[in-house]
Amino acid sequence: MKGNVLKGHLEMLVLSVLARQPRHGYAIIEDLRVWSDDAFELPEGTLYPVLHRLEKSGLISGSWDDVDGRRRKSYALTDGGHAALDEQRRSWHEFSVAVESVIGGVPWPSR
Amino acid sequence: MKGNVLKGHLEMLVLSVLARQPRHGYAIIEDLRVWSDDAFELPEGTLYPVLHRLEKSGLISGSWDDVDGRRRKSYALTDGGHAALDEQRRSWHEFSVAVESVIGGVPWPSR
DNA sequence: CACGGGTGCCTAGCGTTCCTAGGCATGAAG
DNA sequence: CTTCATGCCTAGGAACGCTAGGCACCCGTG
Numbered sequence: 001m002k003g004n005v006l007k008g009h010l011e012m013l014v015l016s017v018l019a020r021q022p023r024h025g026y027a028i029i030e031d032l033r034v035w036s037d038d039a040f041e042l043p044e045g046t047l048y049p050v051l052h053r054l055e056k057s058g059l060i061s062g063s064w065d066d067v068d069g070r071r072r073k074s075y076a077l078t079d080g081g082h083a084a085l086d087e088q089r090r091s092w093h094e095f096s097v098a099v100e101s102v103i104g105g106v107p108w109p110s111r
Numbered sequence: 112m113k114g115n116v117l118k119g120h121l122e123m124l125v126l127s128v129l130a131r132q133p134r135h136g137y138a139i140i141e142d143l144r145v146w147s148d149d150a151f152e153l154p155e156g157t158l159y160p161v162l163h164r165l166e167k168s169g170l171i172s173g174s175w176d177d178v179d180g181r182r183r184k185s186y187a188l189t190d191g192g193h194a195a196l197d198e199q200r201r202s203w204h205e206f207s208v209a210v211e212s213v214i215g216g217v218p219w220p221s222r
Numbered sequence: 223c224a225c226g227g228g229t230g231c232c233t234a235g236c237g238t239t240c241c242t243a244g245g246c247a248t249g250a251a252g
Numbered sequence: 253c254t255t256c257a258t259g260c261c262t263a264g265g266a267a268c269g270c271t272a273g274g275c276a277c278c279c280g281t282g
Contacts, residue, residue: 008239009210016214026259032213039209046240048261053239070248070259089214096207098150099120102143103127103200119268137230157269159232181277183230225281232274239268245261252255 011059012088013040014050015077018060019085022076025051051075059084122170123199124151125161126188129171130196133187136162162186170195 017023017031029047032040051073054060059081065072077085128134128142140158143151165171170192176183188196 010240013210013213024259035213036209037212039205040213043241044260045242045244045262049240052261068249072259092210092214094150096210098147099124099203099207101148102124102146102151103203121269135230154270154272155231156233156271156273160269163232179278181230223282227279227281229278230276234271234273236271237269240266242263242265244263247260248258250255250257252253 009088009092010046010050011054012085012092014047014054015059015081015085015088018075018077019082022074024065024072024074026072028075054081120199120203121157121161122165123196123203125158125165126170126192126196126199129186129188130193133185135176135183135185137183139186165192 013032014028017028017035023031025044025047028051029042029044032042051060051062055062055075058078060075061078062073062075065074124143125139128139128146134142136155136158139162140153140155143153162171162173166173166186169189171186172189173184173186176185
């Protein structure tokens with residue numbers, strides 16, 4: 001398993017939300033909160049830098065809307081974003097399986 | 112959700128290894144590697160600071176052995192360590208369920 | 223004997239990530 | 253007019269994992 005899989009699953013979560021439909025920042029926070037049953041309550045100071053990072057690396061693309069005189073920036077997955085999400089999901093699955101193997105009370109196989 | 116649950120599952124993994132039996136640093140690395148089917152290959156520079164942190168916070172206790180003229184430091188879980196492991200496992204479970212909720216069952220547009 | 227490889231411990235410092243703590247602006251509601 | 257919700261943003265810090273070293277001992281091989 002390459003890279004730093006022990007942290008940083010947040011990007012995957014954000015990409016997952018945006019994979020369903022384009023959303024703007026506040027809505028992403030809300031979606032994560034609802035879909036995770038209140039487990040994830042991101043502060044804005046956490047989310048926005050992530051969005052900027054993802055946009056900069058080309059995984060999402062943002063566009064400004066104007067809704068009732070309020071400006072919003074909506075983000076959508078790019079093709080690269082879909083690919084990255086696929087990869088990150090695979091990686092997450094490996095990670096969680098590995099964690100379960102280690103913490104599961106299962107006594108060491110073979111033997 | 113309290114604390115920084117998005118990262119830092121490493122302590123739990125180390126505690127899990129030590130919950131089975133006391134081990135010294137190198138052996139912990141090896142156990143993690145084997146039990147995770149090579150998913151986790153910790154560099155020493157990652158593990159040792161964790162062990163020191165855990166010992167300092169009283170979750171594990173270390174003792175020096177002498178094996179064939181080589182010195183080793185073996186660690187074992189304290190009572191607090193067992194409690195902490197329980198708590199961290201609970202936390203991990205919540206986390207992984209929440210992640211699955213967000214990423215799972217996604218009506219992938221292209222599928 | 224010398225030397226490399228495996229065992230075994232350690233630390234300084236870095237890059238990244240997430241969060242705290244602010245700031246700014248608009249519209250709706252009291 | 254003031255407060256609340258919406259909506260965006262950034263600077264700075266803390267924590268974490270990793271890189272990249274160092275030290276020391278044992279054993280096998282050349």
